[in-house]
Amino acid sequence: MALKKQVLEEMNRLIEKLRTDQLPDGSWDYPFETGIKTDAYMIILLRMLELEEEDLIRGLVKRILSKQAQDGSWKLFHDEKTGNLTTTIEAIYALRYSGYVSNEESQMMAAKGFILKHGGLEKSQMFTQILLAIGGQMDWPSSFPIPVEAVLLPNQFPINFYDISVFGRANIAPILILSDTRYTKITNRSPDLSDLFTDREAGSFTLRQTRDLRSLLDYIKKGIDSLVGIQEDIHEKAINKLEMYMLNRIEADGTFYSYFSATFLMIFALMARGKTKEDKIIVNAVNGLKSMICEIDNLPHCQYTTANVWNTTLISYALQEAGVSKNANTIQKANQYLLSRQHYKYGDWVIHNKHAKPGGWGFSNINTLNPDVDDTTAALRAIRRQSIQNHHFRPIWDRGVEWVLSMQNDDGGWPAFERNIDNPLLTILPGGEDLLLDESSADLTGRTIEFFGKHTNLNKRYPPIKKGIKWLWKHQEEDGSWNSRWGICYIYGTWAALTGMRAAGVEAEHPSIHKAISWLNKIQNDDGGWGESCNSDIEEEYVPLGFSTITHTAWAVDALIAVSDKITPQIQKGINFLCHNADINNWRTTYPMGQGAAGLFYIHYHSYNYIWPLLTYSHFIHKFYKEY
Template sequence: MKVEVETEINRKVEWLKKEQSPDGAWRFYVESGPLSDAYMIILLRSLQIDDEERIRLLAERIARLQEKNGAWKLFHDEAEGHLSATIEAYYALLYAGYKRKDDELMQRAKQFILSKGGLSEASLYTKVLLALTGQYPWPSPMPVPVEALLLPQQFPFHFFDFVGYARVHFAPILVCADRKLVIKTARTPDLSDLYADSSEGNRISDQAELRANEFYRSLLSMIVQGIKHLPFSPWQIHSAALHRAEQFILQRTEPDGTLYSYFTSTFLMIFAWIALGHAKSHPVITRAIRGLENLTCRTNAGIHVQNFTSTVWDTALLSHALQEAGVSPSSPTIQKAGLYLLSRQHQKYGDWRIRNPRVPPGGWGFSDINTINPDIDDTTAALRAIRRFAQNDREHNHAYLASWNRGMNWLLSMQNDNGGWPAFEKNTDKSILDWVPIKGLEEVSTDLSTADLTGRTLEFLGNDAGFTFSHRAVDKGIRWLLRNQEEDGSWDGRWGVSYIYGTWAAITGLTATGVPSRLPAIERAVKWLLSIQNADGGWGESCRSDIEQKYVPLGASTPSQSAWALDALLAVYKRPTAAIDRGMRFLMETSQRDDWTTRYPTGAGLPGGFYFHYHSYRHIWPLLALSRYKKTSINVPQR
């Protein structure tokens, strides 16, 4: 086994070295369902941009992903299919012009949509798409009027109660809804036959639900009263609100033209810009479209528009993984990666400053096009990768040490008051947001402490920064984790799938900071992990876990989830066990497998709505697990 492990590590290391870009980064893709491809087609057709080759290739990928029953899925084991994904894909294929309603699979898609309740049961984001293109009525009133952008932060409810990634989607939606924007062309398909009940009453059921919601009426009344107290006429207030929305969007537009570096928010921004009266040829729109085009990648199913790039994340994680595998920091591979990460540390203040005003920038963002929205996970990943440079930083005039200090300062300042860590912004936990009656809003409106962010931050602070449980921030983080363990011994992860992800992060974080492995909480977590190991030695969890809010087995093993479980067990046992050996055998025997299990999405975006297959994950996490395993039994000189 020892020889086999070393052979597999060497193979992975040499392959990854060859995959590195000249600038030191690794550029793997982030793949998701049909949403971004479908929206890109609909955007280009709506703006009458004749990029026919791109439209054709995107349509081909969408068509390849269709199931035999006519539906589209977000993940392999999703029962039957996903309603909103099917609506979006069906719409895009018709608008592209490469499918007809009377095609057999399109007829099956229609029947699936109708069987699930039709357009009226789609997600909020899908309904916005449909409203923008004349397929669904804009609600009146909107749950939150555009004037809410003017409410001061001292008000019980204000726009900045929502977390940043929610705000950059809501702002353009509020503009479009306020202006009741509809863009239809001669090629726009007619989806009126996709209502399960064609009566108008069914079509506005969303509005009836809003009016019947007592809490919502109270919230809306509060917002209206707050607006009335502004010292301007209603017309002036409304005009000022639209101007505020426009400035809000502009201030968060990245140099490449995208809004916050996300496809989904940029798509909405383009329509909002038109709603504000700008021409389709306006530079903001043309830059945004180029930014979206640059998100295109090639997958097994064809070309795909990513929702974002993962370049900083992948580069930081891979540099760290290679160093853990024995690649010397003095090697050109690690040197180039370090310089790339140094160049990507944020210098600008972002919205995180609102609740953390006295700390200078120092974090890292997820994407190479992200300059204003740093996050906790990317910051700890980048700091891990440059740690050895910061410890011995004479060659670069202490640039790495300064970078390390700024990053550490920012990271520690972002801890929530309850002891955990969020992803992007601290203390975004106002319960009043629960009053807004939008389905699924609770998953995206706030940025709460999570087991994965808290555990991974503790793991970094313990293993790389030398902190222990005696440090106040670490002690608070440990206490938060112990308070939020599930009854079965697991922890729920927010940004990965799901309980395996959270449990791995919690165990490695606790043990790294000096918590003894005999602690009952850790023993229960280990027992849970061992109880869900598959017969082939690996681990696998379904995306349905974060929908049902309980662990749901996948029925197969995936590389990343197996590596997470193994890394957690090795952090506790410090030496191989029979279960660990079986898991390692699985990782090595399947390291070059290419099937649905290696492409299964293990990154989480929106429960029940958005999942990601990181092409890098099958390389990063198994390499880290193999390297930790090697260190438990053999010592190999640095390469």
């Protein structure tokens, strides 16, 4: 009973913490932290637009410098094998542009040495080379591999603009305008980065063209050639289509889809089209990005987006699972906030889902156009208890459920944002799988099945759920795990798949579940916890972190609870780890638990060390002590 007492004490501590941190509007705004990439971009943006935001710039400079490693580099995560070349280039570009750090300072010299040692500016990733081209640090290629006219290819063409994921489109649309116009913005403060090339002749960036890529681009160009003569001035028509695509998807805060990168690129794409920095659209976009700034350790951080809706869905549900009444003021406020964030507009998702009506939820506080499946099932979990008795909630619930069901891919799995965005031709393009596709994933599929199995009257016999379970079986790894798209990585995917299958009624004795349990037990650390490296995402196989984290342990224990009828030694050791390490405060506490894009950025959700332990504790108490 000592373990039960300790768990209940921890639950009460977490409940009180979450109650205290709730905002007056009912939401939680814990930071969505993505390293220093967006901080560097914000400095560059403000300097390019010649906006005197010196307090902000100095704060961002201090934050960037505080994250530098001893070898002069910046990393995407603590155990990245070497420093990250691209991130280090972005950091030194911003620091030089700021004017507050001398090139001769030891930290800057160390960063320069790291960059040159690892290949120089010309070895940075494509998006960073585009940034350098916009700032006049590299030349645009004489012709960008993908012509703007490609956006006019009809949806029936084997590869077209709407085959690309919404995240990919949001970034590609402004890039195509910028590359077509070869836009640059040089100011009196522009730094000279020419000393960071290893090859002084390397002045422009190029995309490495494989045979497959050349063949695909030739095919696209043939499709474009077929449009000539049918449509007049297809070049200008394509540019106008791209511009209107951006303008029609600006949110109320001025940002483009609430994404930092897309908004940053949109600002310069619109300036390439003739707008000035005084234009209302540009001013609003900059202010929208600034509105997403939060404070971490007394320093500003530019969030890639806000996570208010995601935080609030998860916290409201976790509190209710922990025994907080649906009638409590905390839950009432949270769920009223969520009601106000359900989508009523048609977004791009309707292109591949023509018969569905709006009803989803998005991720950020301001999102009204881009719902996703995971946020929607999370919101529905949060409002389920009210929807049973409150007639006001019922139609909201019904719209959400219908939208999620409609979003199932033809292969049986669930995506994040749009149906059937899995065109294999896109994998040939740079960044194809991470940025351009929105395929079915184990985490989305498992989480969606868990929602239906636990919170509706649908189970493994319902054809869509049955099809989803078969997708999970088909995509289980040989070792018994599942990879994920949005969490780190195999532990998250395995947790989602196991909890989903069990909720839908798959027997605990099923071979698929047995393999997964064996894998989780095998990778448990000696201290009772679990920990996985972000290197799993890059290497596409499970890479242990070498240390346990709170969130990974909560996911693993929750998965084992879902498939166990008694407290196993692995569960007990995991619960003990969670209880005894609640107050740790080191790099493991801030280790990223979310994926943005492999090798580009990873996410530390500041809410996760509260949400997932609380949910795991609740399921532990409910299942093994029959409380709540």
